[in-house]
Amino acid sequence: MKFNKQDILKALEAISLAGEGKNMVESGAVLNVITFANEVIVDIKMTTPAMHIKKRAEQDIINTIKEKVSKDAEVKVNIKVEAPAKGDANLIKGKPVPGIKNIVAVASGKGGVGKSTVTANLAVTLAKMGFKVGVLDADIYGPSIPLMFDVFNERPLSVNVDGKSKMKPIENYGVKVLSIGFFTKPNQAVIWRGPMASKALNQLIFDAAWGELDFMLLDLPPGTGDIHLSIMQSLPITGAVVVSTPQTVALADARKGVAMFQQENIQVPVLGIVENMSYFTPAELPENKYYIFGDGGAKNLAEDLEIPFLGEVPLVQSIREAGDVGRPAALQTATPIEKAFEEITKNVVSETVKRNDTLPPTEAIKITTMAGCSAVKK
Numbered sequence: 597m598k599f600n601k602q603d604i605l606k607a608l609e610a611i612s613l614a615g616e617g618k619n620m621v622e623s624g625a626v627l628n629v630i631t632f633a634n635e636v637i638v639d640i641k642m643t644t645p646a647m648h649i650k651k652r653a654e655q656d657i658i659n660t661i662k663e664k665v666s667k668d669a670e671v672k673v674n675i676k677v678e679a680p681a682k683g684d685a686n687l688i689k690g691k692p693v694p695g696i697k698n699i700v701a702v703a704s705g706k707g708g709v710g711k712s713t714v715t716a717n718l719a720v721t722l723a724k725m726g727f728k729v730g731v732l733d734a735d736i737y738g739p740s741i742p743l744m745f746d747v748f749n750e751r752p753l754s755v756n757v758d759g760k761s762k763m764k765p766i767e768n769y770g771v772k773v774l775s776i777g778f779f780t781k782p783n784q785a786v787i788w789r790g791p792m793a794s795k796a797l798n799q800l801i802f803d804a805a806w807g808e809l810d811f812m813l814l815d816l817p818p819g820t821g822d823i824h825l826s827i828m829q830s831l832p833i834t835g836a837v838v839v840s841t842p843q844t845v846a847l848a849d850a851r852k853g854v855a856m857f858q859q860e861n862i863q864v865p866v867l868g869i870v871e872n873m874s875y876f877t878p879a880e881l882p883e884n885k886y887y888i889f890g891d892g893g894a895k896n897l898a899e900d901l902e903i904p905f906l907g908e909v910p911l912v913q914s915i916r917e918a919g920d921v922g923r924p925a926a927l928q929t930a931t932p933i934e935k936a937f938e939e940i941t942k943n944v945v946s947e948t949v950k951r952n953d954t955l956p957p958t959e960a961i962k963i964t965t966m967a968g969c970s971a972v973k974k
């Protein structure tokens with residue numbers, strides 16, 4: 597007696613493998629069916645190596661063929677275990693942010709190296725170049741963007757977008773701004789856990805009426821903590837700019853910052869390093885350069901890490917003053933500072949374009965293994 601292969605396949609359609617919605621024929625789990633006299637050999641592939649699931653599948657196949665085709669059939673089942681094709685561990689699930697083309701995180705390992713100053717000046721320079729720009733101040737420890745844009749007394753209003761109530765970013769110098777600082781009291785120390793901060797930031801990005809943006813700059817808190825992981829889990833960051841001074845301690849922390857983005861399960865492309873406070877130039881002696889924090893440190897670090905060096909910003913009094921009065925220094929036209937930021941901004945734009953040409957779009961990363969990190973215990 598020889599059984600018909602089609603009858604066997606029809607019978608196997610009654611079986612679904614654990615964890616798969618489709619029946620085993622439809623899902624492609626049945627690789628081959630051979631019939632010979634009263635022998636039936638079924639080759640299947642499974643994605644799980646678990647012994648009890650393999651056993652159950654084997655038993656189901658034997659029982660079903662005996663029941664639906666013939667009780668005399670001698671059924672042999674060969675199971676091949678194939679691990680499911682693993683995507684890149686990092687790659688990167690999550691939702692794109694409608695209307696926002698690029699999210700660039702500005703980070704620093706060490707605090708106080710001028711990350712917010714660089715963010716603010718990059719933003720106004722991008723706006724001057726004609727890009728649509730937003731700044732999301734995610735520096736939960738010291739949100740200084742409202743001050744640097746002279747909007748610290750403002751509070752975002754609610755607007756109606758497609759029937760939904762959304763937060764309207766505050767706009768100044770052609771840049772849309774939202775900051776965690778708009779929602780905290782100036783004298784209050786807010787202690788955030790990673791997931792809380794990430795939820796607040798999610799609202800600032802997804803529940804806000806940003807409209808169309810070419811660039812959203814994200815002013816990250818200093819350091820490399822679980823807040824950073826939370827942010828990178830919830831937001832699809834296109835690339836990161838790392839700010840450092842040329843000082844050895846700052847460079848050591850910048851190296852850690854770069855390493856964080858490049859970590860295997862994070863893999864946010866690093867667009868490059870900006871060196872801030874590269875040299876001091878007194879206003880009365882504009883040709884003189886004093887390398888008070890060391891010379892060329894960030895450039896060397898960029899070379900060492902094989903990432904682009906985006907440019908240097910001198911330490912000048914007017915940058916500090918401009919930050920304090922809330923009008924980023926790059927807005928002062930025909931100055932060396934405007935030129936320095938133009939150079940850096942052009943480099944950021946071209947590195948972003950290069951990145952978008954060569955890598956798939958980033959989505960919010962999915963951190964799969966980070967034992968001990970409270971931000972990912974979900």
Ligand SMILES: Nc1ncnc2c1ncn2[C@@H]1O[C@H](COP(=O)(O)OP(=O)(O)OP(=O)(O)O)[C@@H](O)[C@H]1O
Pocket residue numbers: 704706707708709710711712713714735738740817818872873909910911912913914915916917919920
């Ligand atoms: N190139 C510069 N020349 C002069 N002053 C600068 C320069 N860069 C930054 N500053 C000043 O240094 C101080 C710290 O800068 P900023 O707040 O941008 O640093 P940060 O890295 O964002 O700090 P934090 O770690 O608190 O987030 C500010 O008063 C700022 O005006």
